[in-house]
Amino acid sequence: MLQRLKLLERLQNLARRPIFWIVTGLFTILLAAGVGSGIRSMQAPPPQPLDFNHQVHVGLGIQCLYCHPGAWRQAAAGLPTTAKCWGCHQQMANTKPAQQVLVAYAMAGESIPWVPVFIQPDFVYFNHRPHIAAGLNCENCHGEISRQTVAQPIPRQNMGWCLDCHRGRAAGDEQMLARLTDCATCHR
Amino acid sequence: MSNPLEEVGHKWGMVIDQDLCTGCQACVTACAMENNIAFVGEQDAAYGRSLQWIRVERFWEGEFPEVKSTPFQPVLCQQCGQAPCEPVCPVYASVHSENQQINIQVYNRCVGTRYCANNCPYQARVFNWRDYREPGPLDNALNPDVTVRRRGIMEKCTFCVQRIVQGEDTARAEGRQMADGEVVPACAQACPTEAIVFGRLDDPDSLVSRLKRDGRAVQLLEELGTQPSVTYLKGGSSYGRNG
Numbered sequence: 001m002l003q004r005l006k007l008l009e010r011l012q013n014l015a016r017r018p019i020f021w022i023v024t025g026l027f028t029i030l031l032a033a034g035v036g037s038g039i040r041s042m043q044a045p046p047p048q049p050l051d052f053n054h055q056v057h058v059g060l061g062i063q064c065l066y067c068h069p070g071a072w073r074q075a076a077a078g079l080p081t082t083a084k085c086w087g088c089h090q091q092m093a094n095t096k097p098a099q100q101v102l103v104a105y106a107m108a109g110e111s112i113p114w115v116p117v118f119i120q121p122d123f124v125y126f127n128h129r130p131h132i133a134a135g136l137n138c139e140n141c142h143g144e145i146s147r148q149t150v151a152q153p154i155p156r157q158n159m160g161w162c163l164d165c166h167r168g169r170a171a172g173d174e175q176m177l178a179r180l181t182d183c184a185t186c187h188r
Numbered sequence: 189m190s191n192p193l194e195e196v197g198h199k200w201g202m203v204i205d206q207d208l209c210t211g212c213q214a215c216v217t218a219c220a221m222e223n224n225i226a227f228v229g230e231q232d233a234a235y236g237r238s239l240q241w242i243r244v245e246r247f248w249e250g251e252f253p254e255v256k257s258t259p260f261q262p263v264l265c266q267q268c269g270q271a272p273c274e275p276v277c278p279v280y281a282s283v284h285s286e287n288q289q290i291n292i293q294v295y296n297r298c299v300g301t302r303y304c305a306n307n308c309p310y311q312a313r314v315f316n317w318r319d320y321r322e323p324g325p326l327d328n329a330l331n332p333d334v335t336v337r338r339r340g341i342m343e344k345c346t347f348c349v350q351r352i353v354q355g356e357d358t359a360r361a362e363g364r365q366m367a368d369g370e371v372v373p374a375c376a377q378a379c380p381t382e383a384i385v386f387g388r389l390d391d392p393d394s395l396v397s398r399l400k401r402d403g404r405a406v407q408l409l410e411e412l413g414t415q416p417s418v419t420y421l422k423g424g425s426s427y428g429r430n431g
Contacts, residue, residue: 073361123296123335125350129361182287183294188334188350 043155046115050101051150058146064138071128071138079114082106117151118142125188134169162186198356198366199289199417200347201389202376203399204262206422208383211244211260218378219264222348224334226320237317241265241345242375259422262384264375265312265345266408267291269415273304273313281342290347290417300340309409313344347386347417348373368394389417 014020058064065071070078086106094103105112118141120126131141139145143154163181170177179185219225219242228237242264248255267290273282274291281297282304284290293313305313319339321327330336333350337343348371355371368387376384387396399405404421 121296125333125353127357130357133361178286182285183283184285184288184290184292184346184349184353187292187294187296188346188353 043153045117045150045152048115048150049105049113050098052098053149054145054151055147055149064145071132073129075125075127075129077128079116080112082109082111085112117153118157124186126186198287198352198388199390200267200352200371201387201396201400201417201419202264202267202347202373203385203396203405203419203421205383205385205399206259206261206420207404208381209244209260209262209379210381210383211246212380213244214378214380215242215262215375215384216240216244218374219345221329222331222334222374223346224330224336225343226316228317228320232317235317237315239314239316239320239343241312241314241343261420262375263310263312263408264418265291265347266310266414266416266418267345267347269417270413272307272309272412272414276303276307277301278303285349288347288349288352290349291344292346292349293342293344295335295337295341295343298341300342302342304342309412309414313342316341316343 057067067080067084068077070076082102082105085102089099089102090106092099094100102112141154141157143152145151166180167177170180220227220240223241225239225241228239232238242262245261245263247258247261249258250256269289271282271284271291274284276282278301279297279299281294281299283292283294285292300315302315305311305315316337316339321336331350333354351373352371355366359366359370366388368391371386373384373386376382376386385396385399387394389397389400391397399421400419402421404423405419406422407416407419410416
């Protein structure tokens with residue numbers, strides 16, 4: 001009891017000193033800044049080797065599947081190779097900064113190190129093919145990429161988000177529900 | 189009234205002909221390669237911490253020196269219909285797949301209580317006591333379709349569910365039914381004597397169903413009522429070893 005009183009007294013003494021409040025305040029600010037920047041970095045698009053403008057390309061009538069053909073028939077949609085970009089761009093005056101980065105990669109014969117934006121954890125085995133086969137469009141999951149320059153990630157694309165859609169699709173069909181909510185469908 | 193669970197998906201099963209098995213361990217090796225199973229090293233193996241989803245059991249009959257070895261018995265997860273491992277898991281990491289009719293281990297749910305392994309009458313489950321993965325060129329040999337398990341995770345045979353899912357997806361993409369023998373797990377694929385046969389038990393004409401109706405068919409610890417999906421064929425063959 002005596003010990004506890006002593007401890008309380010020491011705490012009160014500490015609270016009277018301004019250094020205590022300065023340290024506490026600084027710590028709180030640092031914590032808030034850390035949390036804030038963490039959340040921000042999760043939702044911000046990752047830095048890309050060049051600022052690819054989706055809006056312009058979709059506006060020119062290029063289909064998503066032209067540059068991401070894997071979505072049609074395999075698990076990964078794929079990111080375009082330098083050769084695919086260069087197929088059109090070698091016939092153009094590449095004046096914009098992003099285009100000049102492309103020219104540099106094409107002249108060096110190197111592949112563009114694109115950074116995937118829509119990534120899933122390692123234990124998720126996502127497959128594009130059945131989703132396209134089920135009649136989904138790209139923008140159902142990826143949002144309005146056609147209005148974006150650099151592709152933006154969609155926050156909280158998690159298992160609940162997947163299952164919401166899967167359950168809705170399988171409504172009333174026991175067999176389909178079993179298939180679409182089976183663990184092994186996405187986790188192996 | 190039929191059980192609605194029996195009507196969905198496929199019921200996968202395996203038949204292992206012990207009269208054909210030569211105990212060559214090819215299934216063990218193929219399984220390790222397919223499923224990213226780590227080598228634990230001599231010391232941990234001596235502690236009984238070997239990671240093997242399939243093992244080849246060898247028994248002896250009689251007293252030494254008049255021993256007679258029985259046919260080799262590859263033992264893997266029996267993918268029970270009434271699995272003892274499932275109800276004991278506190279976090280639902282050991283669950284029954286209604287679609288594939290197998291037991292699956294959900295690695296990202298598992299917290300490593302090891303209740304399931306203690307309740308498994310076949311000792312088919314193994315536990316990752318350490319992070320065995322080491323940086324090096326061998327990591328390039330990992331199968332990208334299978335999760336690399338980390339420390340503290342229980343794991344077991346999945347009937348190569350990645351191949352099943354892939355086979356089903358391919359068949360659906362091509363708009364056809366799956367053919368018998370289209371999906372082959374790594375152990376059956378590697379077996380040089382074709383002692384391991386895999387296929388659909390819900391299809392009465394599949395090879396695995398026909399073999400299961402063989403008079404030699406037995407199941408491990410049948411009296412426990414676990415309803416295994418793996419059937420063993422033993423005895424009555426001309427392949428007699430040691431008489």
